[in-house]
Amino acid sequence: MYRYDEFDATFVAGRTAQFSDQVKRRLSGELTEDQFRPLRLMNGLYLQLHAYMLRIAVPYGTLSSKQMRMFAHIARTYDRGYGHFTTRQNIQFNWPKLKDIPKILEELASVEMHAIQTSGNCIRNVTADHFAGAAADEIIDPRPIAEILRQWSSLHPEFSYLPRKFKIAITGAPNDRAAIRFHDIGLQAATNAAGEIGWEVWVGGGLGRTPMIGKLINSFVPNEHLLAYLESIMRVYNRYGRRDNKYKARIKILVHEEGLETIKGQVEAEFAEVRGGVLTLPAEEVDRITAYFAPPQFTAQPATKIDVAYQSIIDPAYGRWLDHNINSHREAGYASVTISLKPVGGAPGDATDKQMDDIADIAQRYAFDELRVTHEQNLVLPHVAVADLRAVYEALVATGLAEGNTGLITDMICCPGLDFCALANARSIPLAQEISRKFAQPERQAEIGDLKIKISGCINACGHHHVGHIGILGVEKKGGELYQITLGGDATESASVGKIIGPGFEAEAVPGAIETLVDTYISKRESAGETFIQAYRRLGEAPFKEALYGAA
Secondary structure, three states: OOOOOHHHHHHHHHHHHHHHHHHHHHHHOOOOHHHHHHHHHOOOEEEOOOOEEEEEOOHHHEEEHHHHHHHHHHHHHHOOOEEEEOOOOOEEEOOOOHHHHHHHHHHHHOOOOOOOOOOOOOEOOOEEOOOOOOEOOOOOOOHHHHHHHHHHHOOOOOOOOOOOOEOEEEEOOOOOOOOHHHOOEEEEEEEOOOOOEEEEEEEOOEOOOOOEOOEEEEEEEEHHHHHHHHHHHHHHHHHHOOOOOHHHOOHHHHHHHHOHHHHHHHHHHHHHHHOOOOOOOOHHHHHHHHHOOOOOOOOOOOOOOOOHHHHHHHOHHHHHHHHHHEEEEOOOOEEEEEEOOOOOOOOOOEEEHHHHHHHHHHHHHHOOOEEEEOOOOOEEEEEEEHHHHHHHHHHHHHHOOOOOOOOOOOOOEEOOHHHOOOOOOOOOHHHHHHHHHHOOOHHHHHHHOOOOEEEEOOOOOOOOHHHOOEEEEEEEEOOEEEEEEEEOOEOOOOOEOOEEOOOOEOHHHHHHHHHHHHHHHHHHOOOOOOOHHHHHHHHOOHHHHHHHHOOO
């Protein structure tokens, strides 16, 4: 895991001191809220419906037990006893007092964390596959490159005031668990004919008001030239991106309006100017950063497999957990464990201070002191011995986070919605809770199988509704809350954008509408092995639309 060097420590300490002074000036009245706004946004501090919200970066989703304990401390000391893990692998605190923000940032700095560039028109927190460095299907651990991108993008003088916010995601595996095709830039590990490892570069993806799937702009960029190539993309965007209309300011609009080939030509012209220059990544520097991400000291394990079927018979809850929350590991005798932050009836992505402390203890004891935050609002223990799985499960049972539902209908993504967000049109959390309760029975969830529901409280799509197999979008209509349903979205390597299939529903009717869609799928699937998204792609929208709204 990366450790701050002297530059990092000085950089974060300086920014913390600077913002502390700005907070004091705001509290004294020397700064108005309008004057303070751009300053606080540069430091991850938002003003929500009821209070300030602080968003803390978790670079490429990786953190230590010590850092998790700091989150628990902040929740307990400065908030209301919980934190909210987000789809950008960050954590948000919804109730801090402005006077406490300097102290919070000071304490975060003590564990090598900060809130810089979690807001504003800059390059945001770089996200990554949450199984990076552990997954059996991985070509290369992408986190060293993600760390290099973090260093390159932090307070980059040319890209601190972009036309709009900018998001980068990276994966080292062919199976896309980082939704790279829905980012401004997506990076996926690739090999060339010589067997060398480099990066596919995708550009112009995104959700929000105008969802778009990214386009492949370069099929292979070597490590040494990656920074130069990305900087070339950023310069083209910074020069030509729309600043006159915030709804058309993202790079996806630029790529769409100008065309990929035009943008590629501009990028290649820039790249020709900078390739081989100061942005070239020296192999020794890549090796130095990579050393921070060396695998743990794995040991030969007496148990390398577990009989899930047998465990399901003697302890069904444990069997479900093994079946859904365990991911294969590249090291024999180990597994990665997903900790579901979606207990039935809970607010997706929330964890209490006690739960965070407990998770830190579990990670320290069983997972080499390492944790991950996923873009689907769960947590991961990346390296757990198979022999320790039962002990980890029991520890999660004790803290209320042993739900074996990863990838199932109750494992929903959900934005904070109108309960917190000033931009939202509708509530998201209560709807997610009702759907969770409706499908709470494990047998029902197992019958349905792999199904991703994603809920957003407004068109900004923080809940990724566009890429849900079933997406739910809250809209405002005549002063009330209405929910549109989309079908067919997918954030993986088989990327697709969901389609609105008809008029919206009142909140109380949404769970029933979801049940109708699920029942239609089950009745029309070719076999129990055909997933919802597979059935939808085979059948099209017609049978689902007819089931919801009747024959045309």
